[in-house]
Amino acid sequence: MKRWLLPTLLLAVLIGAWQIAASTGAIAEALHIESFLVPSPAEIAESLWQSRSLLAENAWVTVREVLFGFGCALVAGLGFAVAMHLFETLRLAFQPLIVASQTIPIFVIAPILVVWLGFGIGPTLAIIALICFFPITVNTLDGLGSVDVEATKMMRTLDASRRQILWRVEVPAALPYAFSGAKIAVAVAVIGAVFGELAASGAGLGRLIFQDMAQLQTARAFAAVVVLSAIAIGFFGLIALAERRVVTWR
Amino acid sequence: MRQDTKMPTAEARDFATEGASPSGTGAIGAAISIRGLSHSYGDLQTIERLDLTVAAHGVLGLVGPSGCGKSTLLELIAGLQEPESGAIELGDARDPHGRLDRCAYMPQRDLLLPWLSAIDNAALALRNRGVRRAQARREAGSLFERFGLGGFESASPAELSGGMRQRVAFLRTLVAEKPVLALDEPFASLDAITRAEMQEWLAGALRADPRTVVLVTHDVEEALYLCDAVAVLSARPACVLEQLRAPSPRAANRNAAVTAQEFVTVRERAMRALREGASAT
Ligand SMILES: Nc1ncnc2c1ncn2[C@@H]1O[C@H](COP(=O)(O)OP(=O)(O)OP(=O)(O)O)[C@@H](O)[C@H]1O
Ligand SMILES: [Mg+2]
Numbered sequence: 001m002k003r004w005l006l007p008t009l010l011l012a013v014l015i016g017a018w019q020i021a022a023s024t025g026a027i028a029e030a031l032h033i034e035s036f037l038v039p040s041p042a043e044i045a046e047s048l049w050q051s052r053s054l055l056a057e058n059a060w061v062t063v064r065e066v067l068f069g070f071g072c073a074l075v076a077g078l079g080f081a082v083a084m085h086l087f088e089t090l091r092l093a094f095q096p097l098i099v100a101s102q103t104i105p106i107f108v109i110a111p112i113l114v115v116w117l118g119f120g121i122g123p124t125l126a127i128i129a130l131i132c133f134f135p136i137t138v139n140t141l142d143g144l145g146s147v148d149v150e151a152t153k154m155m156r157t158l159d160a161s162r163r164q165i166l167w168r169v170e171v172p173a174a175l176p177y178a179f180s181g182a183k184i185a186v187a188v189a190v191i192g193a194v195f196g197e198l199a200a201s202g203a204g205l206g207r208l209i210f211q212d213m214a215q216l217q218t219a220r221a222f223a224a225v226v227v228l229s230a231i232a233i234g235f236f237g238l239i240a241l242a243e244r245r246v247v248t249w250r
Numbered sequence: 251m252r253q254d255t256k257m258p259t260a261e262a263r264d265f266a267t268e269g270a271s272p273s274g275t276g277a278i279g280a281a282i283s284i285r286g287l288s289h290s291y292g293d294l295q296t297i298e299r300l301d302l303t304v305a306a307h308g309v310l311g312l313v314g315p316s317g318c319g320k321s322t323l324l325e326l327i328a329g330l331q332e333p334e335s336g337a338i339e340l341g342d343a344r345d346p347h348g349r350l351d352r353c354a355y356m357p358q359r360d361l362l363l364p365w366l367s368a369i370d371n372a373a374l375a376l377r378n379r380g381v382r383r384a385q386a387r388r389e390a391g392s393l394f395e396r397f398g399l400g401g402f403e404s405a406s407p408a409e410l411s412g413g414m415r416q417r418v419a420f421l422r423t424l425v426a427e428k429p430v431l432a433l434d435e436p437f438a439s440l441d442a443i444t445r446a447e448m449q450e451w452l453a454g455a456l457r458a459d460p461r462t463v464v465l466v467t468h469d470v471e472e473a474l475y476l477c478d479a480v481a482v483l484s485a486r487p488a489c490v491l492e493q494l495r496a497p498s499p500r501a502a503n504r505n506a507a508v509t510a511q512e513f514v515t516v517r518e519r520a521m522r523a524l525r526e527g528a529s530a531t
Contacts, residue, residue, distance in 0.1 A: 150357040153330050157355040158375040158426050168374070172365040249364040249406060 015041045039219035047219040048226065054208070059227050061204040065121060065196065066189045066235065069128025073185060076129070077136030078178065084137075085144040085170070086162075102134045106192070110199035117200075124196025124204070131192045132185035136178065143177025144170045176250060179243040183236055190232040205231075280341030280352055280429035280462055281306045282327065287336035289319070289326060290487075296322045298487035299336070304479075306341075306429075307460040309499065311473030313520065314483030315528040320466045321358075323488065324432040327464060328353040340430050354428040358435040360419035362407035368418050369394065369403040375426035390425050397421055397455070413444040420452065430462045438468065446504065449475055453500035470520045475508055476500060482523040492523040 021027045022040035031038075039047070048055065080098075084091040106127055113123035147170050155165050194206030201207055205224045212221035282304040289297040296319035304310040312320050325331045327338060329349030337344060340352045354375070362371045370377075373390035377383065387403075394400050397417050407415060416436060423431055436452070437445045449472055456463065456476075467473050473480045474496045482492045494516055501507035 148359075148361060150359065151361045151363075153325065153328075154355060154357050154361055155374070155378070156330060157328050157350060157353060157428075157432075158378055158422070159351075160374075160378040164378050168377075169363060172363070249408070 037216070037218055039222050043219045044222045044226065048223040051220055051223060055205070055224060055227050058203055058205045058208045058224070059231060061201075062190070062193050062197070062206065062228070063231055065124045065128060065193045065204065066186070066231065068121075069125045069192065070132050070182075070186055070189045070235075072125065072129040073132030073136055073189075074182065077133050077181070077185075078140055080133075081137050081140035081144060081174075081178075082166070082171075084141055086166070091141075098134060098137060101130060104130070106131070106195045110195055114200045119200055119202075121201065123200035124193060127196040128189045128192040132189050135184040135188070136181040139181030139184075140174050140178040143174030146177065147173045176243070176247050179239060179247065182239050183243075186235040186239060187232055189235075190228055194228070280343075281308075281339075282310075282430060282462060282464065283337075283339045284327070285337050287323075287326065287338060288334045288487075289322060289331070290334055291322075295487040297326075297333075298489050300489050302481060302490060304462055304464065306462055308479070309456065309463040309465060309477040311477035311480035311496075312464060312466045312483060313468065313470055313473050313480060313524060314488060315485045315524070316468070318483050318486045319488040320483065321434055324355065324434050324464060324466055327430070328355040328432045330355065352428055353430040353432055354423045354426040355432045356419060356423040356434060356436055358438055360407075360415040360439075362410075362415055362418055362422075364407050367404045367406060368399065368410060368414075371407065372418055372421040372425055374422055390421065393421055393425070396458075398451070411444075412440050413448055416440065416448060417451065420455070424455070424459065424461075428461075430464070433463060433465045435466055435468065437472065445469075445472075450504045452476060453502075453504070457500055470517055470524065471508055474513060474517055474520065475504060480520060482520055482527060484527040491527045492520075494520055494523075 019041045022035075022038050023042070025035045025038075027038045028035040080094070084094055109130075110123060110127060113126050117123050117126060151169055152165055155169055160168065193204065194209065197204035197206035198210055205228045209221050209224045209228075212218070212224065282302070284300060284302040287297055287300040288295070300323070302310065312323065314320055322331065326333055327340070327349065329346035329351075332346055338349065340349050343349050343352050362368075363374075366374075369387050369391055370383075372393070373381075373383075373386035376386035376389055381389070391403055394403055397420075399414060399417055399421070402410060402414065407418070410418065416439075420433075420436065423433070437448050440448060453476060463477075465473065465477060470480070474494070476499070477496055478499045480494050480496060481490045482494070483489070484491050497510065497512040497516060498507045507513060
């Protein structure tokens with residue numbers, strides 16, 4: 001009960017304050033800008049309703065990108081983590097590269113990816129996968145290594161093979177870590193989608209936001225941001241739900 | 251320093267009648283013989299020319315100052331490590347592979363896997379050997395009642411008390427059906443009362459299902475009650491200072507056994523050896 005009540009209450013208060021500040025023109029005045037640039041929550045809600053089919057259409061594009069990009073990163077990240085855990089050579093070789101991959105500024109790589117992969121969904125997927133890969137891989141690898149050496153010794157004297165130690169001890173121990181990584185990843189995946197669409201795509205919520213901002217359609221831009229947040233929260237919630245179902249021992 | 255340990259008489263005690271070992275194959279055990287064993291971690295010499303023997307089905311206690319190399323010695327016996335020099339034989343096995351095959355190791359903390367139920371934890375060795383889950387559960391489960399764990403088969407480790415967790419951990423070691431058990435301070439984490447209970451319980455379990463056991467403990471009384479013989483180790487590098495024979499190993503009445511004059515005398519001797527060994531460095 002408290003879990004839901006508190007954030008809802010806070011949100012209501014914030015929206016209420018914003019509504020008052022925006023409709024009286026207080027924000028615009030303080031920032032010395034035109035008042036139509038500061039849409040009130042009521043205007044955003046209206047725009048949400050009026051442009052619902054346009055928003056839904058673009059949201060579906062973004063959802064698909066996030067789903068695919070995140071899915072690719074998940075498969076690759078888990079696979080890489082296990083491989084790096086099992087083979088020290090791989091770990092030593094790849095660890096710096098994986099960290100380095102995170103320092104690549106998306107602004108820089110997005111246009112390059114467009115040149116390489118062409119205009120369309122490709123560059124966006126690549127960007128999402130790239131930024132999701134890191135938290136998933138690093139967290140899972142940490143989790144696989146979190147197992148007590150004593151537990152491994154115990155398993156060995158109980159006739160466990162390397163594979164059995166991996167599946168019966170290391171993988172379950174790594175699951176909570178992998179879920180944490182996935183939760184971080186899915187949140188940044190949405191940001192990745194926005195950047196990707198800006199650089200390389202004719203559709204999606206990110207594209208819509210930039211278009212609307214350029215045309216000073218601020219209410220609809222904000223409406224798109226609301227939908228984008230809802231998508232991120234939805235994905236996050238789904239992963240948290242899956243975690244609760246799978247990691248029952250915590 | 252060699253001294254043969256007494257064989258416990260299985261038929262003397264209560265549990266012994268109803269099919270002792272999990273599969274009912276009867277008692278299994280292999281003698282342990284350690285000669286001239288030395289070991290070091292890099293520059294740190296942990297064990298130096300150590301000799302020890304344990305008869306099949308004998309229980310040997312190891313006491314010694316903290317950090318002297320007791321856990322290391324257990325790992326060497328279990329085949330988890332290789333000595334620098336010297337020989338370790340478990341029955342007819344000398345190489346680490348053979349030793350791993352014949353020895354089950356129970357670490358100091360219970361280390362039950364929290365994602366498995368009590369029964370699945372106990373059945374780990376069977377599952378590792380490729381026994382199907384239902385069959386493994388049946389085999390491990392047949393021991394739960396006898397070990398005071400009846401009704402807790404599907405409980406998660408978090409739902410068990412410290413003593414119960416320790417019993418599940420011991421069951422897991424026992425179910426592996428290895429002739430040799432290496433127990434590293436199995437009851438160190440328990441309070442005094444639970445600990446005494448667990449000692450009586452382990453004594454009963456070993457009477458029912460005799461194995462060759464090497465038991466590391468910091469508690470001299472525990473060692474002298476549970477073991478046939480107790481080796482007092484020196485500070486690092488460890489060697490055997492003195493080996494004492496316990497007067498009444500695994501007696502049914504623990505209280506009477508540990509307060510008997512003879513027991514107290516031996517305990518004092520062990521304590522003295524332990525103190526001298528610790529202050530020698
Ligand atoms: N893997 C390792 N690498 C290097 N040194 C180690 C390692 N394991 C243990 N040691 C060192 O070897 C010595 C013996 O350790 P060991 O764990 O065998 O002692 P112990 O007698 O079991 O001690 P305790 O009674 O505290 O459990 C200690 O000084 C310890 O610091
Ligand atoms: Mg130790």
